[in-house]
Amino acid sequence: MSRADEPYREAGVDALDAQLPAAETLPRLAGLVRPLRTRAALGLDAAPAPALLFVPVGFLLGPRALGALSEDALAFLDVVVSVGLAALGIFIGLALDLRHGGGRRLLAAASAEALVTLGVVAGAMLFLIGRWQMPLDVSPVVAALVLGVCAAASSASAARRDSDPVQPLATRIADLDDVLPLVLGAYALGLLRIPDPAGAAWLAAATAAAGLAVGMAGWLLFEEASGPAERGVFVLGAVALLGGSAAYVGQSALFAGMVAGLAWKVSPGRADRIIRGDLRRIQHPLVVLLLLVAGASLAPSRAALWLFAPLVLFRLAGKLLGGWAASRVFPGRATPADLGAYLIPPGVIGIGFALAFNQFDPSPTGAAILTATTLASLAGELLAVVSLAELRRS
Amino acid sequence: MRRPLAFAIVVGVAYAARTLGDGGSPLRGTGLALGFALIAAALAGTFFERVGLPRLSGYLVFGLACGPYLGDIISRSMARQLQLANGLAIALIAFVAGLELNLARLRPRLRAIAGLSFVTLGFLYAGLLVTCWALWPWLPIAPEATGAARVALAALLATVAASFSPTVTIAVIAESRARGPLSELVLAVVVLADLVLIFLFTLVMQAVRWVLGEAPAGDVSLLARLTWEILGSLAFGAALGAVFAVYLRYVGREITVVLLGLCAVLSAAGGWLHFEPLLAALAAGLVVENVAPPRGDALKEAVERGGLPVLVVFFVAAGTSLQIDALGVTGGAVCLLLALARAALLREGTRLGARRAGLDPALGALAWMGLVSQAGVTLGLTVLVAVEFPEWGEPLQALVVVLSALHVLAGPILFRMALSRAGEVGQMDAGERPSAAPA
Numbered sequence: 002m003s004r005a006d007e008p009y010r011e012a013g014v015d016a017l018d019a020q021l022p023a024a025e026t027l028p029r030l031a032g033l034v035r036p037l038r039t040r041a042a043l044g045l046d047a048a049p050a051p052a053l054l055f056v057p058v059g060f061l062l063g064p065r066a067l068g069a070l071s072e073d074a075l076a077f078l079d080v081v082v083s084v085g086l087a088a089l090g091i092f093i094g095l096a097l098d099l100r101h102g103g104g105r106r107l108l109a110a111a112s113a114e115a116l117v118t119l120g121v122v123a124g125a126m127l128f129l130i131g132r133w134q135m136p137l138d139v140s141p142v143v144a145a146l147v148l149g150v151c152a153a154a155s156s157a158s159a160a161r162r163d164s165d166p167v168q169p170l171a172t173r174i175a176d177l178d179d180v181l182p183l184v185l186g187a188y189a190l191g192l193l194r195i196p197d198p199a200g201a202a203w204l205a206a207a208t209a210a211a212g213l214a215v216g217m218a219g220w221l222l223f224e225e226a227s228g229p230a231e232r233g234v235f236v237l238g239a240v241a242l243l244g245g246s247a248a249y250v251g252q253s254a255l256f257a258g259m260v261a262g263l264a265w266k267v268s269p270g271r272a273d274r275i276i277r278g279d280l281r282r283i284q285h286p287l288v289v290l291l292l293l294v295a296g297a298s299l300a301p302s303r304a305a306l307w308l309f310a311p312l313v314l315f316r317l318a319g320k321l322l323g324g325w326a327a328s329r330v331f332p333g334r335a336t337p338a339d340l341g342a343y344l345i346p347p348g349v350i351g352i353g354f355a356l357a358f359n360q361f362d363p364s365p366t367g368a369a370i371l372t373a374t375t376l377a378s379l380a381g382e383l384l385a386v387v388s389l390a391e392l393r394r395s
Numbered sequence: 396m397r398r399p400l401a402f403a404i405v406v407g408v409a410y411a412a413r414t415l416g417d418g419g420s421p422l423r424g425t426g427l428a429l430g431f432a433l434i435a436a437a438l439a440g441t442f443f444e445r446v447g448l449p450r451l452s453g454y455l456v457f458g459l460a461c462g463p464y465l466g467d468i469i470s471r472s473m474a475r476q477l478q479l480a481n482g483l484a485i486a487l488i489a490f491v492a493g494l495e496l497n498l499a500r501l502r503p504r505l506r507a508i509a510g511l512s513f514v515t516l517g518f519l520y521a522g523l524l525v526t527c528w529a530l531w532p533w534l535p536i537a538p539e540a541t542g543a544a545r546v547a548l549a550a551l552l553a554t555v556a557a558s559f560s561p562t563v564t565i566a567v568i569a570e571s572r573a574r575g576p577l578s579e580l581v582l583a584v585v586v587l588a589d590l591v592l593i594f595l596f597t598l599v600m601q602a603v604r605w606v607l608g609e610a611p612a613g614d615v616s617l618l619a620r621l622t623w624e625i626l627g628s629l630a631f632g633a634a635l636g637a638v639f640a641v642y643l644r645y646v647g648r649e650i651t652v653v654l655l656g657l658c659a660v661l662s663a664a665g666g667w668l669h670f671e672p673l674l675a676a677l678a679a680g681l682v683v684e685n686v687a688p689p690r691g692d693a694l695k696e697a698v699e700r701g702g703l704p705v706l707v708v709f710f711v712a713a714g715t716s717l718q719i720d721a722l723g724v725t726g727g728a729v730c731l732l733l734a735l736a737r738a739a740l741l742r743e744g745t746r747l748g749a750r751r752a753g754l755d756p757a758l759g760a761l762a763w764m765g766l767v768s769q770a771g772v773t774l775g776l777t778v779l780v781a782v783e784f785p786e787w788g789e790p791l792q793a794l795v796v797v798l799s800a801l802h803v804l805a806g807p808i809l810f811r812m813a814l815s816r817a818g819e820v821g822q823m824d825a826g827e828r829p830s831a832a833p834a
Contacts, residue, residue: 080425080476207415214408218434221401230703231437237704238405238433245426246408250416360423 052349053382055289056375059296070297078294079248079360085287086353087244087258088280093183093350094262095273096176110330111177114344115153117326118319119182123149125315126308135304138364139193146189148308151355151374152316153182156348167336171343174327179350180259186354187256193361194251204252211246212257215239216264223275236279251361255353288349295352295375298359300368308373313380320344346385347378402438405431409468425476428469432458432477432711433704440707449811451563451570451710455804458714474715477708482662483655484709485562486676487702490658492565493636493680494695495582508580510752511745511762512587516557518744519737520595523553526736533729536794537787547606548787550599555776555795556737558592559585561673563768563803566706567810575819577758581765581810586677588766593625596776600783607784620669628670632661632678639679640686643694654698713770713803730797734805741766757817764813768806769799 062069070078098104127145130137137144155175187208191201219239226232239261247257265272324341355374359367409431436457443453463471501508527549532538540548564585568578639657643650661676683694741763749759777795781788814820 079423080429083423083426084429204415207411211408211412214404218401218404218408221397221404222434222438225397227441231441234433234437234704234707238430238437240430241426241433242405242408242430245424245428245430246412248423249412249427 051288052292052347052352052375052378055292056296056299056352056379059293060299061296062293063297063299065299065301070293075294075297078290080245081287081290082294082353082356082360083244083248083254084241085244085291086254086357087240087247087261088284088287089291089350089353090183090243090253090255090258090260091240091262091265091276091280092284093176093179093255094259094264095266095277097180097259097263097266100267106330107173108177108180110327111174112181113330114155114174114320114323114327115178115181117323118178118316119149119153119185121319121322122152122312122315125311129311133307135307138366139362140196143189143192144366144370146185146192147355147358147370148312148374150182150186150189151351151370152312152319152347152377154179154348154350154354155320155344156346156350167339167343170331171340174340175344175346175348178323178344179255183253183256183259183350183354187253190251190253190358190361193358204250205256208247208250208252208257209260212243212260213264215243215246215257216261216268219261219276220265220268220270220272223272224270232275233279236276239276240280248357248360253354253357255350255357291349291353291356295356295371298356298368299372299375300365301372302365302369304365304369305372305376308369309376309380312373312377313384316347316377316381317345317384342385342388342391345381345388347381349378352378398438398441402435405434405438406468409435413468413470424470424473428473428477429480429708431461432469433707435461436707436711437703449567449570449807451566451706452804452807454707454710455714455807458711458716460714462715464715469711469715474712477712477715480705480708481712482672483658484705486658486661486672487654487698487705488562488565488569488709489673489676490654490661490680491569491695491698491702492561492582492586493632493677493682494684494698495565495568495579496586496677496681496684498681498685501579501583504580507752507754508583509587511580511748511754511759512584512591514748514751515584515741515744515762515766516588516591518747519557519740520553522740522744523556523733523737524550526733527552527556530729530732534794535729536791543606547599547603551596551603551780552791552795554592554596554599555773555780555791556733556798558769558773558776559589559766560768560770560773560803560806561585561589561677562709563770563806564765564810566710567765567768567807567814569702570706571811571814571820572823573814573819574822575814575817576755577761577765577814577817578819580754580758581762581813584762585766590625590674593776596779597622600779603784624669624671625674627668628672628674629678631664631668631670632675633682635661635675636679636682637686640683643683650694654694727797730794730801733798734801737802738763738767761813761817764809767802767809769802773799 059070061067064070064072064075097108099108123145126148127141129135130141130145135141155178184205187205188201191204192198195201195204219235222235222239223232226235240258243257243261244254247254262273262276265276321341324339324344327344328336328340352371352375355371359371361367409427412427436454439457440450440453443456444450458469460466461468463469463474469477527534528546531540531545531549534552536552537544537548561582564582567573568582635657639653642653657679658676661679662672664670664672664675745763745766746756746759748754749756749762773795777788777792781792811820
């Protein structure tokens with residue numbers, strides 16, 4: 002797998018660090034200084050399961066604990082969340098390779114897996130919401146669809162690279178299983194704003210058109226820039242415009258970013274490599290920030306608790322069934338159970354989508370969905386640790 | 396052709412989003428404004444550069460054209476949100492300015508710089524005081540004031556009108572990649588003169604209170620407050636700068652994040668401790684440059700190269716806040732007259748100052764062009780006046796806003812022209828400084 006095919010796992014060296022003279026050694030304080038010199042100490046490096054660390058830290062800093070991240074501060078961070086989601090969406094779009102048969106098969110497998118998971122979770126939640134007669138501020142269909150979208154995303158990056166031959170396939174599927182859920186997620190957010198199916202579809206299409214337009218503008222500009230400084234302005238501006246325009250119309254920044262990422266991937270020239278290189282530098286700080294905001298936004302409630310347990314259960318069932326569906330596309334390459342186990346870690350896309358939903362629906366229902374999704378993601382990460390350990394032992 | 400097409404696409408996306416969306420919460424437009432401003436203003440800046448004007452004038456004009464007072468693509472609420480980034484931008488710009496002030500390099504010319512600053516400032520202030528006093532009946536502030544009140548109010552207006560803009564000065568230098576005697580001289584004069592003017596402002600405000608009978612003799616609360624603000628800001632910034640210099644020297648990791656954190660703290664301290672972020676950040680940069688010079692120089696180079704997005708957003712935000720519709724209300728002709736008088740006084744003042752300080756006359760002849768800009772400090776002082784004396788302070792504020800708008804539009808163009816004539820544009824990249832002007 003080429004370096005360019007690994008969108009989620011690496012964050013390059015800080016640009017300024019590389020340009021400054023090396024730090025001096027201070028023998029007496031070496032023990033104290035050494036931890037500060039690691040990227041992970043500052044939350045800037047890839048961690049196996051970042052949600053397990055940063056969500057609790059965010060909750061501690063948030064308005065329901067220490068209050069360092071107040072409600073006002075969280076409102077201001079909405080902007081950064083939208084821009085961060087657009088950046089993550091771009092990585093998803095860049096990971097899409099539809100030009101080769103292999104890439105298309107991978108997308109088919111990932112979409113099958115995601116669709117099964119989404120169907121299992123959304124169907125089960127729709128049934129339970131009706132059965133429990135849960136009072137909601139949005140349509141039960143929208144709530145169930147959003148929970149399904151949040152549950153469908155996976156991240157196989159928690160697995161060690163040198164583990165077994167199933168892992169590379171699982172990683173590629175995990176990279177691509179966000180595509181279909183993000184399309185349906187855009188439709189769900191459209192329904193939130195325009196409760197008419199045609200209107201919602203039109204709004205999602207308009208978001209895709211905006212993503213495509215920004216993608217085209219970026220393609221025209223990135224290689225045309227007079228130097229790295231101006232290129233940095235164009236890249237940052239494109240990401241902010243994707244996140245900002247989607248947020249302004251109440252749509253998914255992840256979806257807009259994904260469309261733009263795909264446009265850069267298929268367009269001629271180096272636009273995809275330029276944006277990937279520039280965004281890598283800020284990818285992990287953005288992920289950390291999203292998780293901190295998600296943690297700080299946790300609002301424990303009865304509704305969240307009710308949603309949490311079935312979400313964990315049906316997501317697990319959905320992933321195992323989805324693993325079976327994906328393995329049918331690659332017969333002989335992986336057993337359904339192994340593939341399903343690798344796809345259990347939820348990553349950050351589900352939490353990101355729940356954050357976006359909560360931005361546009363700041364009602365108790367939005368908060369309950371965000372809380373349930375975030376807690377279910379933590380549970381998913383823990384389940385993944387256990388199941389992958391079991392897998393390695395066997 | 397690629398750039399105009401990209402510009403049209405970006406404008407189209409922003410316009411469509413504004414038409415389709417309601418924005419929801421007021422903060423939701425920030426990302427849209429930010430993205431639109433970054434790309435479209437950068438393209439406008441490139442166009443300005445192609446016709447020989449500073450790029451940041453392009454950002455300003457773009458902000459003005461798309462802002463709430465003209466095109467309204469960036470709405471009033473979006474413009475307000477853009478300005479939230481200003482604190483961080485000012486701290487970063489001032490920090491870089493501090494990095495420019497290498498005391499070892501400046502020491503041989505410190506006396507000359509101080510001489511030029513005081514003569515220029517004295518000449519400018521005296522001239523503006525006379526002009527304001529003479530024009531007072533036509534100024535839409537408090538035309539009925541006579542005697543001591545008229546003198547005190549004219550002195551207050553002269554103080555505010557005389558102030559400079561370190562932010563714009565630094566930004567023009569950074570954007571032009573300029574280095575040399577003129578850049579250093581103008582930067583030092585602007586910083587020094589603004590410090591003196593802030594002190595002078597406190598004294599004049601006290602005089603106004605006494606004359607208007609609104610403060611008992613001996614009340615020095617504002618003086619004490621501003622002394623705390625200035626000295627406290629310098630001390631606070633120097634302390635943080637020292638910590639950052641140690642970090643650079645012994646840790647040296649994740650400098651981008653740590654630097655942004657430093658600027659956020661310097662900026663936020665303004666709110667918490669009533670410090671002036673510009674002064675604090677300037678002091679921090681000065682300490683880093685003079686305590687850890689090799690890293691300071693490398694850091695300056697790197698930040699100047701990477702700080703372009705900050706400059707773009709800062710000047711677009713400034714452009715969106717230019718209330719050109721206030722021209723009609725406050726008398727555009729009077730503003731223009733005051734602006735011309737200020738420019739003429741600056742020109743003669745710097746010539747005289749350069750002669751007195753023994754500086755190269757060519758340098759003195761160009762220096763005034765770097766002193767024309769006005770922005771944050773000027774507007775900040777008028778806010779203090781408007782808050783304390785709303786009856787005549789608000790008309791004074793409106794007049795100064797228009798005056799600053801004229802200066803912030805013309806100033807960068809003039810300064811860039813001066814740097815170009817002095818042969819200093821692009822010298823940062825050339826890695827060598829032009830031969831210093833003989834003293």
